[in-house]
Amino acid sequence: MCKDNKRGEKYGPEKCECPSGRMTRFTEPCLLFFLAKKPSYGYELMDKLEQFGFTEGKPDPAMIYRTLRYLEKEGFVKSKWDTGGTGPAKRNYKITAEGVDLLHGWARSIRQRKEVLDKFIARYKKYFKGKMPKFQYSSLLLTF
Amino acid sequence: MCKDNKRGEKYGPEKCECPSGRMTRFTEPCLLFFLAKKPSYGYELMDKLEQFGFTEGKPDPAMIYRTLRYLEKEGFVKSKWDTGGTGPAKRNYKITAEGVDLLHGWARSIRQRKEVLDKFIARYKKYFKGKMPKFQYSSLLLTF
DNA sequence: ATCATCTATGTACAAATAACATATAGGTGT
């Protein structure tokens, strides 16, 4: 993410042009997907998220733990303390049938979202073809 | 959007399984794109946004007008009152060179985002191939 | 053995973003 980003604050006085670089609403489906493949725990899942573009010095732990506890509260995952193995105790999560359903819902939404982005990019390309510039906002990570 | 959606409130007491159906952070790039093609004004732009999936009884006017004023404050667009024509006066917006640059930045981010979504969908498909279910969360619009 | 470091989970608070409700006002048709 752009270090000088003050732009998030759209409705306040700050000023910076770069988009904010969030992984908006993407943590939850990713966690569900990884848990669908294999039970795991927060700290390990944090690393796996890098596969989906959460690359900036690791995804925020707060986000991961919060999301996991939320998912458990709603019955989409279940956890048990795992005191075996090395290091501090881990909270091991398994996905439930409801969680798998939710993941399917997410997949569907993500596909729709992707199609909208495709459409945007197609129109953008069509309009700007030929006059593609060197980008000014170059080092941005994901914006939304 | 799902009418019963109470799920946005993830960290509160409410409960509903459906993703929230927002057009997260997409208004700004869309507005910039339309203005790059042709000067326009808020009310007209509102209609055009439906082309990109803002279908639910029109996108929130507050969102459009606030984004436009934000963009003007930062110099990405400029406006003039247009009192000619029928009906109340319109505030006609034109994109600036800086605005076009910002649009390119957005396009880049959107492309990156799209690639992440592609990757997610590919892995999801690979893992669930064969066992694709009838979706339980069926009537969702865009989630993020 | 105490200190630094890594693993692991978590909370509190603040900032950013979007949604919802409402206000204002000119124009058009009846």
Place this chain on the structure above:
DNA sequence: ACACCTATATGTTATTTGTACATAGATGAT
């Protein structure tokens, strides 16, 4: 005069994410 459509705008709340920090067991080095 009235309803209705166009057009812009603001205030407040709800939702989501980010930043900072707290806790604590294990491991290895001095």
